[in-house]
Amino acid sequence: MSENISKIINELHIYEKKVLKSLGENENYSPEEIAKINSMDIKSVMSAAGSLASKDIIEVEKSVTESIALNDNGKKYTEIGLPERRVLNVLVDEKEIDMKNLAKSTGIENYEIKIVIGWLLRKNWAKMDKGTITITEFGEEFEDKKGNDEKLLEILLKNENSDQNSQILSSDLDEDLYSGLKQLNERKNLIKIEKETTHTFKLLEKGIKILKEGFTIQEEATQLTSEQIKTGEWKNLKYRPYDIDAEYPEIFPGKGHPLRRIIEEIREIFLNLGFSESNGSILESAFWNFDSLFQPQDHAAREMQDTFYVKNPQDCHLPGDDLVNAVAEAHETGGDTGSEGWNYKWDKYVAKQSVLRTHTTGISTRCLEENQPPLKMFSVGRVFRRETSTYKHLPEFHQVEAIVAAEGINYQNLLGILKGFYKKLKFEVRFRPAYFPYTYLSTECEVYLEEKESWIELGGSGMFRPEVLAPLGINVPVLAFGLGIERLTMIRYDISDIRMLYKSDIKWLRELPIDNGIKLD
Numbered sequence: 001m002s003e004n005i006s007k008i009i010n011e012l013h014i015y016e017k018k019v020l021k022s023l024g025e026n027e028n029y030s031p032e033e034i035a036k037i038n039s040m041d042i043k044s045v046m047s048a049a050g051s052l053a054s055k056d057i058i059e060v061e062k063s064v065t066e067s068i069a070l071n072d073n074g075k076k077y078t079e080i081g082l083p084e085r086r087v088l089n090v091l092v093d094e095k096e097i098d099m100k101n102l103a104k105s106t107g108i109e110n111y112e113i114k115i116v117i118g119w120l121l122r123k124n125w126a127k128m129d130k131g132t133i134t135i136t137e138f139g140e141e142f143e144d145k146k147g148n149d150e151k152l153l154e155i156l157l158k159n160e161n162s163d164q165n166s167q168i169l170s171s172d173l174d175e176d177l178y179s180g181l182k183q184l185n186e187r188k189n190l191i192k193i194e195k196e197t198t199h200t201f202k203l204l205e206k207g208i209k210i211l212k213e214g215f216t217i218q219e220e221a222t223q224l225t226s227e228q229i230k231t232g233e234w235k236n237l238k239y240r241p242y243d244i245d246a247e248y249p250e251i252f253p254g255k256g257h258p259l260r261r262i263i264e265e266i267r268e269i270f271l272n273l274g275f276s277e278s279n280g281s282i283l284e285s286a287f288w289n290f291d292s293l294f295q296p297q298d299h300a301a302r303e304m305q306d307t308f309y310v311k312n313p314q315d316c317h318l319p320g321d322d323l324v325n326a327v328a329e330a331h332e333t334g335g336d337t338g339s340e341g342w343n344y345k346w347d348k349y350v351a352k353q354s355v356l357r358t359h360t361t362g363i364s365t366r367c368l369e370e371n372q373p374p375l376k377m378f379s380v381g382r383v384f385r386r387e388t389s390t391y392k393h394l395p396e397f398h399q400v401e402a403i404v405a406a407e408g409i410n411y412q413n414l415l416g417i418l419k420g421f422y423k424k425l426k427f428e429v430r431f432r433p434a435y436f437p438y439t440y441l442s443t444e445c446e447v448y449l450e451e452k453e454s455w456i457e458l459g460g461s462g463m464f465r466p467e468v469l470a471p472l473g474i475n476v477p478v479l480a481f482g483l484g485i486e487r488l489t490m491i492r493y494d495i496s497d498i499r500m501l502y503k504s505d506i507k508w509l510r511e512l513p514i515d516n517g518i519k520l521d
């Protein structure tokens, strides 16, 4: 047994020992007193006591006391009498009062009328019939007798006015006064009740045994001083062990939205490859969005159900006549590109229409018009399509667009750049032949979605056609691509629904890892 006790003692925390020792000196010490004696804070005392209690060394008893006092309003009513008492006083003489005259004949305030009638009836001091209040026999008895509530009010007032203003506790009240308290409690704003929780500690058998066995309290060092190190005193100190199982608060450091983060990563990749960054505007003319890309004016993608047309401004300015005419010619006859064009009458009013850009490829043609090759340009931007939202579709998403325009650039370079780009992002993609009106050859990049057991498209690419380049005055090959960004984010963060990226799901955002374990090479 004793061995058992010394094992328990060995495992006691210094705070537990201090609390126990104080209780050994005086079992009636309150937690506050124990805290003071040992220069501990009350929290540490309570947690040490809790720990002692969990080991059946002491018992912690909790009791709640309610102290009752009058508030200002209560004081006033105790002095002038509760409103129903003031009415009863009149009723004792008058026997009955017309409701209409109630305030006037009894001196109560108008706002008190409802309260008065309620309590007169509840206390059975009066009856009400057709607008007349009549005193009851029971009420007559109360002419010289106080109700329990009134008795309590008087006691409270007396206590307040006396010199040794002691506390009146609900537990001190006899049955009558306690029922008075209950009544008063129902009327808001007469008394205030302050609840106080007190804890008392009691030594249990095990605690007594431990005290009998005795123990020493050696202060634990929490901080070393240079003095202690110099003198070698540190060797004799007792150190508080680290509790590596201690609970810790979860921390959610601030971080960028995953979409934002991937965009930054993509920008960094292209900037590192020596691409310059360009920007366009969300509101674009059909001319740049479609026509400059040799997209015929009856092309399905230009239909209202695919593209958001803008009402205000309904039209955009077209660029200079030379370019507009050259584009018109490319569409109508192919110009001198060796192509036949689309063989229809090109309409400049259709080209003027304002649209929300459906891709960022219009930035590339603008850029080719404004700059001389050689050129390496990229841009990141939002694009809009009239699509129904699904797990992989959004009507609004981001693309990264890029072109390389230089002598000798070819389709192999295009595939090489795409492969390199996705590799940097740690994606494995496959290429498929594709069709775009503005490129030849054309390729689509796809990635496999494990969960949906299907390939999803990440973006399109190709070599710009001569019908696109000639009107822009470009006579070197140009590789181009436009890749969706949301889908990359979706796969990287293992989200099965792309819409998640646009929800304010704080829990999900909070718990996302900061770098997702993926770093740039």
Ligand SMILES: N[C@@H](Cc1ccccc1)C(=O)O
Binding pocket: 358, 359, 360, 361, 436, 439, 442, 459, 460, 461, 462, 480, 481, 482, 483
């Ligand atoms: N603009 C195409 C992608 C693309 C860009 C450049 C060349 C070829 C294709 C899209 O939005 O899907």
